[in-house]
Amino acid sequence: MSRIGLWLVGARGGVASTVLTGLAALSQGKTRPIGLTTELPLFAGLDMAAWADFVAGGHEIRTIRLADAAMDLATRSRALDPDLVEQVRPELDAIDHRIRPGALHRVGSTIAALADPGVPRDDSPRDSIARLRQDIEDFAASEQLAHVVVVNVASTEPAVDPSRLPATWDELEPTLDDEACPLPASSLYAIAALESGCSYVNFTPSLGSLPEAIDQLARRQKSRHMGRDGKTGETLMKSVLAPLFAHRHLEVMSWVGHNIFGNLDARVLADPANKKAKVASKDHLLREILGYAPQTLVSMESIESLGDWKTAWDHIHFRGFLGTPMTLQFTWQGCDSLLAAPLVLDLARLTDAARRRGEVGTLHFLASFFKSPQGVAQQEFIRQFEMLEAWVKGRKT
Ligand SMILES: NC(=O)c1ccc[n+]([C@@H]2O[C@H](COP(=O)([O-])OP(=O)(O)OC[C@H]3O[C@@H](n4cnc5c(N)ncnc54)[C@H](O)[C@@H]3O)[C@@H](O)[C@H]2O)c1
Incomplete structure (x- = not known):
């Protein structure tokens, strides 16, 4: 059995705490896999990880406890069963120890105001990437992981126009030393993940790995990525x-x-x-x-x-x-979080399955999961789902 890392950026948010409660419940057989696409019969023969193979960690900018975030969803929103949250509290507490301070580059004043004072604010983009990368690599090493999928479920950043960015990685890379570098934190996480050979999935509308230059980095690193913005409701x-x-x-x-x-x-x-x-x-x-x-x-x-x-x-x-x-x-x-969480879990599983098949670059076959699928013009859900079916059956999409 190979262990797979699920590294959530925004690890104590509503979506993340539902993902982590759900993952613990699925691993222990405490819930039925309703809402999970990869549990459909179509996926039965696909080489993919079991839920119990995943080990979770992540980056955050707030210091609340993960179990308290999940309990808040249970008590305030009545979205989760409080008994279930209690049952998986030990797993959530263990994950809390694997959550590291995030990065705040160009997140805008509303997100910056949420952050704990201990989160670094003045690092250059390059220094932030080095720190984030070290966190992910330490996680992979200490947990002996075969692969890490980094999923961005952090707050939505202010929009950045990708056409204003350098078109190639060789042109973008030197700008990382410059305070004026226009890349927001979501893109720094993407670069950190891809430079470490991990996969990156952007569940938010933030810029993430959208720039052409970052796709080039993914190909160079023989890694993979996809986004943006989960299509849930x-x-x-x-x-x-x-x-x-x-x-x-x-x-x-x-x-x-x-x-x-x-x-x-x-x-x-x-x-x-x-x-x-x-x-x-x-x-x-x-x-x-x-x-x-x-x-x-x-x-x-x-x-x-x-x-x-x-x-x-x-x-x-x-x-x-x-x-x-x-x-x-x-x-x-x-x-909201209950609609999003199974998609995040499916995306982690399918992105890892793509790695097992040796796929690199943009994972177009995941288009049906996103509002704005990167590199895919097709927006009809059923046709996007057919792309996924074709991929599972090993046909070109
Ligand atoms: N149905 C859905 O819930 C849905 C669907 C599509 C997309 N999304 C997107 O997913 C994201 C998460 O949604 P949510 O409801 O969990 O939001 P949330 O506000 O509950 O959680 C976001 C978390 O990210 C953290 N965060 C913010 N900036 C960060 C940074 N730079 N680094 C690390 N952590 C950071 C916050 O502290 C918070 O804990 C949002 O961008 C949302 O738009 C959600």
Whole structure:
């Protein structure tokens, strides 16, 4: 049996604490694998890790205890079973000892304000990368891991335009000494992971490994990466429903989506700079699926009483035969962290399975898991899922 590392950036957040509670529960057979794509019969013959093979650690900027973060989801949001959190408390406490201080380069003032005073703030990007890399390499060595998958589940950073960055790794690398280096922390984590030969997955809309130069680094290191932004709720619905309108040749005139939720992520996304990155990620796929741009509005508001429960209300105004206007409305009420956590676990397993197959570079076959899949133009969920199926069956995607 080979042990596989799961290194979470943002290790004490809502998604991370649900991932880690779920991983402990799955490893000990305390829960059924509902919501996990890799537990479908399709994946039965795939060479992939068992849940019990994973060892977790991570980076964080807050010093709360992991078990307390999980218990908060249980008591305040009623998202997790408090008895289950109690049962896996020893595992969560053990993981807490493997969580190291993160990096704060260009995360914006809202995220920086969350950070414990002990988190380094003035390091150069190169020094931060060296420190993050050492943490991951120490983890791999002390736990005797065959491979580490680094997954970014940290707060969403303010948007960075990748077209303003140097196009090649050889041009980008020297800028790491410069305080003016535009790379945010998510990209520094990506570089640290890839330089260590680990894999990197970006579950957030932050820049991460999106720049072409970082893809070049991944190929050079014979490592792999994918992102961005897990497709868990409203946007998953869009990528399923928009093809219905496209294939029936119905004309979508407008699509309005209002989202309300009340967890820490919502508080960070209440900052307009951070919100801009998320809204862009939720909005682009309609025009890409439909082939034209209906009027769209995506709103996101933090409503504290809702905790981890997100309500998305979508209003779709479309025209049918003879120009008659019609409406579809849907309401999605999901528990954000519970929707995200199984995707993170599937992504860790599939990224490791790709390593077993010797794959390097961008993992396009994982597109169905993301709102903005890197290097993939196809936005229809079912067609993206077919890419995953083809990959599992060993066909070229
Ligand atoms: N359904 C979902 O929940 C969903 C879907 C898609 C994407 N996401 C994204 O996943 C991320 C996590 O969501 P969440 O609900 O767990 O948020 P959260 O606010 O509960 O957790 C984020 C964690 O990251 C930590 N953090 C922030 N900046 C950091 C840094 N530079 N280094 C290390 N740690 C850092 C925070 O302290 C916090 O503990 C967010 O970016 C969110 O937008 C979530």
